[in-house]
Amino acid sequence: MRKFIVISIILSCCGGSAESLPAEVDEEPIIVEQELTDEGKEQETTTTQQETTTTQQETTTTTLPDAVLSNIKNLNTRGVSPHMEVVDSTTIRIFYSSLDVMGLAVDLCDFNLNCTRQGVVNRVQDLTLVTTVDGVRRGYFVELNPNTKSKEIYTAIFSEDGLTYTDTKALGFSDGGSMAWGVPDAVLLPDGRVRLYWVAESEGRRGEKIISATSESTLGVDFTQDPGYRFEDGYVDFEVLNAETDNWKAVFSYSPEGLPQIPQSIFYGTSKDGLKWEFTGNPISPLDVSYLDPTGILLDDGTYLLVSTVAPNELGERDYILYSMILTLP
Numbered sequence: 001m002r003k004f005i006v007i008s009i010i011l012s013c014c015g016g017s018a019e020s021l022p023a024e025v026d027e028e029p030i031i032v033e034q035e036l037t038d039e040g041k042e043q044e045t046t047t048t049q050q051e052t053t054t055t056q057q058e059t060t061t062t063t064l065p066d067a068v069l070s071n072i073k074n075l076n077t078r079g080v081s082p083h084m085e086v087v088d089s090t091t092i093r094i095f096y097s098s099l100d101v102m103g104l105a106v107d108l109c110d111f112n113l114n115c116t117r118q119g120v121v122n123r124v125q126d127l128t129l130v131t132t133v134d135g136v137r138r139g140y141f142v143e144l145n146p147n148t149k150s151k152e153i154y155t156a157i158f159s160e161d162g163l164t165y166t167d168t169k170a171l172g173f174s175d176g177g178s179m180a181w182g183v184p185d186a187v188l189l190p191d192g193r194v195r196l197y198w199v200a201e202s203e204g205r206r207g208e209k210i211i212s213a214t215s216e217s218t219l220g221v222d223f224t225q226d227p228g229y230r231f232e233d234g235y236v237d238f239e240v241l242n243a244e245t246d247n248w249k250a251v252f253s254y255s256p257e258g259l260p261q262i263p264q265s266i267f268y269g270t271s272k273d274g275l276k277w278e279f280t281g282n283p284i285s286p287l288d289v290s291y292l293d294p295t296g297i298l299l300d301d302g303t304y305l306l307v308s309t310v311a312p313n314e315l316g317e318r319d320y321i322l323y324s325m326i327l328t329l330p
Contacts, residue, residue: 059229059230059231059232059269059276059277059278059279060276060277060278061278061279061280061281062270062278062279062280063280064278064280064330065330066268066280066282066284066330067251067268067284067327067328067329067330068284068327068328068330069266069284069285069286069306069325069326069327069328070325070326070328071324071325071326072286072323072324072325073113073323073324073325074310074321074323075113075115075307075321075322075323075324076321077096077098077115077321077322078098078099078100078319078320078321078322079096079097079098079105079309079320079321079322080096080097080292080293080309080320081096081097081125081126081127081183081293081309082094082095082096082293082295082307082308082309082322083095083096083127083128083129083295084295084296084297084305084307085129085297086297087108090110090111091108091109091110092108092109092110092111092113092297092305093106093107093108093109093118093162094106094107094109094113094115094295094307094322095121095127095162096322097125097126101117101120103120103121103122103123103124104120104121104122104124104125104127105117105120106118106119106120106121106161106162106163111299111305113307113324118161118162118163119161119163121162121163121164121165123143123144124139124141124142124143124165125141125142125143125182126141126142126182126183126184127139127140127141127162128140128141128184128185128186129158129162129186130186130187130188130194130220131188132188132192132194132218132219132220133188133192133218134218134219136157136219136220137157137158137159137160138155138156138157138158138186138194138220138221139155139156139157139158139162139165140153140154140155140171140184140186140196141153141154141155141156141184142154142182142183142184145170145174148174150174150175150176150177151174151175151181151182152170152171152172152173152174152175153170153171153173153174153182153184153196153198154168154169154170154171155168155169155171155220155221156168156169169221171196171213171221171223172223173196173198173200173213173223173225175200176200178200180199180200180207180208180236180255181198181199181200182198182199183198183199183236183237183238183293184196184197184198185197185198185238185239185240186220187240187243187274188243189214189243189274190243190244190245191218192218193214193215193216193217193218193220194214194215194218194220194223195212195213195214195215195226195243195274196212196213196214196223197210197211197212197230197238197240198210198211198212198238199211199236199237199238205257206233206234206255206257206258207232207233207234208234208235208236208255209229209230209231209232209235210229210230210231210232210235210236210238210252211225211226211229211230212225212226212230212274212275213225213226214226226275228275230275230277231252231277234254234255234257234258235252235253235254235255235267236252236253236254236255236292237252237253237292237293237294238250238252239251239252239294239295239296240274241296241298241304241327242298243274246272246273247272248270248271248272248273248274248277249268249269249270249329250268250269250270250271250277251266251267251268251269251294251296251306251327252266252267252269252294253265253266253267253291253292253293253294253308254267254283254292256290256292256315259290259313259314259315260313260314260315263283263287263288263289263290263291263313264290264291264292264311265283265284265285265287265290265291266283266284266285266291266294266306266308267279267280267281267282267283267284268280268284268327268329284327285308285325287313288313289310289311289312289313290310290311290312290313291308291309291310291323292308292309292310292311293308293309294306294307294308295307295308296327299326302329303326303327303328303329304326304327304329305324305325305326305327306324306325306326306327307322307323307324307325308322308323308325309321309322309323310322310323
């Protein structure tokens with residue numbers, strides 16, 4: 001979220017956006033305080049459980065066991081907003097915004113993440129891909145609208161190698177002038193429709209919200225925004241790992257506006273329908289650096305391979321490096 005240096009450089013060079021996501025009771029917000037350092041710095045995570053309007057947060061905290069991250073490794077690759085997909089039994093493809101190529105880098109990797117450059121896509125940022133029930137390889141991404149000068153979410157049909165796309169269509173969702181906006185994640189629903197999650201509507205300090213929209217059909221080209229917020233109070237960079245009936249899993253990160261005291265961290269959440277989410281409120285990533293923009297794929301042993309952007313716990317200009325890790329579910 002809000003990678004200012006990356007935004008300005010890639011926009012100027014490539015013309016694309018390069019920034020870089022149920023209790024029915026009426027009670028006061030629950031405050032979950034998280035100890036972040038030995039000096040006693042705390043992160044406050046507010047979970048609102050009111051359902052009196054259509055703009056409420058659809059999130060509750062839970063005391064269930066949390067997921068665990070392990071085998072965290074530096075990939076020695078600069079980049080932000082990665083998206084990872086399985087090509088075959090031996091190959092992974094990773095898309096990420098890269099200053100080194102001034103665009104969207106596309107790498108082919110083995111499952112140990114030894115990678116080679118496949119190509120570069122210009123103008124596209126924050127790419128996320130699904131294959132529809134009709135077999136169409138459809139991408140969703142952020143691009144600068146040259147007429148309005150705003151960043152918007154677009155969809156297009158992508159080639160099998162991910163290097164070209166056609167039939168681009170704007171979805172009608174724009175940044176509205178907000179810097180804390182974007183990083184869409186697309187997921188195929190059990191009924192074949194597509195749902196998009198993205199970060200929007202920042203208000204005040206750590207005011208980012210994760211919202212969603214669901215396609216009107218299995219084509220995945222016309223969307224209606226879902227009521228309410230999936231998360232409020234600064235949670236960002238949403239990535240759905242599993243979207244089965246009554247069994248949704250996701251990882252996401254946190255606002256940079258608490259830095260340097262409060263790191264950007266990875267959190268794990270679950271849901272029955274992808275709209276109302278539960279999580280412990282506790283970060284599962286180490287607190288010595290910031291973790292953001294997680295993406296993941298399921299492995300044969302039931303764990304998930306994640307790739308995340310990692311940066312120092314500092315304000316201002318930062319180096320953004322891709323790291324890999326294993327997510328073990330509770």
